[in-house]
Amino acid sequence: MIASLASWLLSLTVVVAATPSPKTLSSSLTFLYQNDLNWTSATDHAGAILIEPRNNQAAISACAALSENLLSANGPHFVSDVTSLLSYLAFQDHYPAEQEYWIASPSAKTCRTVTKGAKVQTTSCQKTLPALCSQSAPYRPASDQDKDPKWRVTVSAEDLTVTGYRDHLSFRFLGLPYANTPERFTYSTLYSGSRKDLNATDYGSQCVQAGSTSGSEDCLFLNIFTPFIPKAGTPLSTLKPVMFHIHGGAFTGGTGNDATFDGGALASRGDVVVVDINYRLSTLGFLALPDGTTNGNFGIGDMTVALAWVQRYISAFGGDPARVTILGQSAGAAATRALLASPEAIGKFAAAIPMSNLVGENYATTYSLYYTIPQLQPVAVDPILAATGCNETDSAAVLMCLRKVDANTLVNLPTVARFVVIDGKYVTSKQLPVDGSSPAAHVPVVMGFMRDDGAAFIGYPQNTNITSNIASVLSSPSPSEVEASGLFPVPSGTNATLDVFNVTARITTDVEFRCLDQAAAISALNHDVFPKIWFYQFDRSYQTPGFDPNAPVCDAPIDAAHPHGDPSKEYFKCHSGELYFVWGTLGQFQLPFRDDNDLPFSQLAADTWSAFAREHDPNPSTAYLKARGYTSTLALVEKAGEWKPLTKGNDRALRIMDMPPRTASFQDEAQCKFLGLPFNYYG
Ligand SMILES: *[C@@H]1O[C@H](CO)[C@@H](O)[C@H](O)[C@H]1NC(C)=O
Ligand SMILES: *[C@@H]1O[C@H](CO)[C@@H](O)[C@H](O)[C@H]1NC(C)=O
Ligand SMILES: *[C@@H]1O[C@H](CO)[C@@H](O)[C@H](O)[C@H]1NC(C)=O
Ligand SMILES: *[C@@H]1O[C@H](CO)[C@@H](O)[C@H](O)[C@H]1NC(C)=O
Ligand SMILES: *[C@@H]1O[C@H](CO)[C@@H](O)[C@H](O)[C@H]1NC(C)=O
Ligand SMILES: *[C@@H]1O[C@H](CO)[C@@H](O)[C@H](O)[C@H]1NC(C)=O
DSSP states (O other): OHHHHHHHHHHHHHHHSOOOOHHHHTSOEEEEOOOOSOGGGGGGSOEEEEEEEEOHHHHHHHHHHTTOOBOOSOSTTHHHHHHHHHHHHHHTTSSOTTOOEEEOOSSTTOEEEEEGGGEEEEEOTTSOEEEEEEEOOOOOOTTOOOOOGGGEEEEEETTEEEEEEEOSSOEEEEEEEOBOOOOTTSOOOBOOOSOOEEEOBSOOOOBOOTTOSOOBSOOOEEEEEESEEOOTTOOGGGOEEEEEEEOOSTTTSOOTTOGGGOTHHHHHHHOOEEEEEOOOOHHHHHOBOTTSSOBSOHHHHHHHHHHHHHHHHGGGGTEEEEEEEEEEETHHHHHHHHHHTOTTTTTSOSEEEEESOOOSSGGGHHHHSOEEHHHHIIIIIHHHHHHHTOOOSSHHHHHHHHHHSOHHHHHTSSSOOOOOEEOSSSOOSSSOOTTSSSOOOOOOEEEEEETTGGGGSSOOOSSOOHHHHHHHHOSSSOHHHHHHHTSSOOOOOSOHHHHHHHHHHHHHHIIIIIHHHHHHHHHHHHTTOSSOEEEEEEOOOOOOTTSOTTTTTTSOOOBTTBTTOOTTSOOOOOTTTTHHHHHTOGGGGTOOOOSTTHHHHHHHHHHHHHHHHHHSOSSOOHHHHHHHTOHHHHHHHHHHOOOOOOBTTBTTEEEEESSSOEEEEOOOHHHHHHTTOOTTTTO
């Protein structure tokens, strides 16, 4: 009876034991994982959680509170992983190079430590030393969201208490509400809900979007992936750079929950804090009416509120509010550019990476050249009013009517409002002022595109008539002028429609991405808009299966030796083809490495992007790469030489992101001039 009462009491203490936090452990929690991005062997690499100094018994208790033990010195990669992890701690001046750390001992009577070079030794149990706890939370691809309560961890962030969890790569806090749920067609405001105890173990709802019924208008959530949870009073200098990511999807789709952008790999590989946000989409995010208050850009407003949330709370999650890099691809790049000139956003970030921004002609126009509110009327508002029967004379009645329309119906109408507009508050200029004509954030920028970015935005030729196919992608100059110019030669390959596509894809890449993105960089340089600009072009790509237009043109050709494609063969390097590399997320989808270069290239891309977030320079330093044991990236960047920013004497410096990476110069200058989009377009 007494025994069973005792065991009942014991089980009760286990149940009510608080979720571990820096406060209960009297320690910051540093997540250590030597991530080589080879997801197929991720589980062979044991991570660790670093706990601040205490005696051996207290270290064992702290690990137990995390449902762990002290780290065991076994495991196939123990020596190399621990060597790199400890060397990186010393590099950061976190602990001295000769520091001893508690690890597990095979005997309860002795205590063991590990030090520099993975040297294991026995020592007095009473020493006060930092501890390496084991880290047993499993590696999980996106399809597996099973979470054991024992991986949970709690963070106190100002007025919030947030419980997230960890997996094999990082701490994760999902589905945090950053804004109050806004009334439809009004601007969101910073979260001030009465719920302060937040369960951040599951994604929040994605925003309402076409082609999916799972969205909600209550969707203003963000996800945080971090390698570091500081205790109160931790010096700001130990905080990590923040990568604030804005997803793409034409301003009509997408979500920050997309595993393509899962931040775990970048958090561990690059030692950064990743924030992925949702923002309102389509007509719910971008409708503007001429009523003086419904001024559009609700989605852009959401981003500025998320940035304000990050400024207020991110330090509790290990992020440095003074080192926030905003980044996004496609519509995410358009958003990044809008924020670069937004009075509501300037000051809330310190660097930017617009990737594959659409700028120029045809489909690209509106992403970079904004409508006024009156201009939106015939383009989107009238068709929406006609389709919903909301064409009332009184503007209040229009709004009331549109608020009653089912959200999914609204975003599935044939015409939707998916455009940034000049609203006078969030967006005040007709485009990013790369000519210095109005204020923009004076922050360093990395920008660029895929070599064949335009190939995903046109149809595949139905015939081999070059004249009519050119006419289908370009209104002027005329096809005969294009052909006569000799600037867009038709290759004489074995596949005649593919030869025609080579020309139409090149024209489209030039007019929708390359010419004006390059021109914008040159103009921004000449007008000192940004302190530094680095420009890239990806010549290696891994197309996302979910977005693979004109398949198989964007996919590496398959042969017997390369069942998943041979990237060394020629194919189109299309829109979105850089995402898996930059984010290191092939493992989220259990996608194979196609050749021996995919893995080192992914390491290079992740190391380059995170270096920019960390140091505002995309060239990871030799000292950093050496300290971390990132030998492959080190060899690649040493061979390639520095990726130089644009300078007035070298205003066309281009980094080709390929294997190996190399230095080049802006492409298609003659073509851009001929197309009326010269490199001096913005003056
Ligand atoms: C990745 O891990 C797998 C499985 O352990 C291994 O066979 C392969 O060689 C590794 N790839 C590289 C490039 O290290
Ligand atoms: C948090 O959410 C998870 C997943 O839905 C659930 O299992 C858990 O019980 C929740 N925890 C709390 C404290 O509500
Ligand atoms: C809305 O009504 C006005 C007159 O009341 C009319 O001029 C306009 O064409 C209508 N617009 C649509 C989209 O039906
Ligand atoms: C190719 O298309 C052009 C423009 O549509 C047309 O004028 C021409 O006759 C076509 N040529 C052939 C060989 O069909
Ligand atoms: C030409 O290439 C396209 C795109 O890869 C392919 O769909 C088509 O089958 C090829 N045609 C021939 C004749 O090989
Ligand atoms: C397009 O044609 C050029 C030759 O004009 C060739 O160098 C290039 O590799 C071709 N692109 C693709 C993706 O096949």
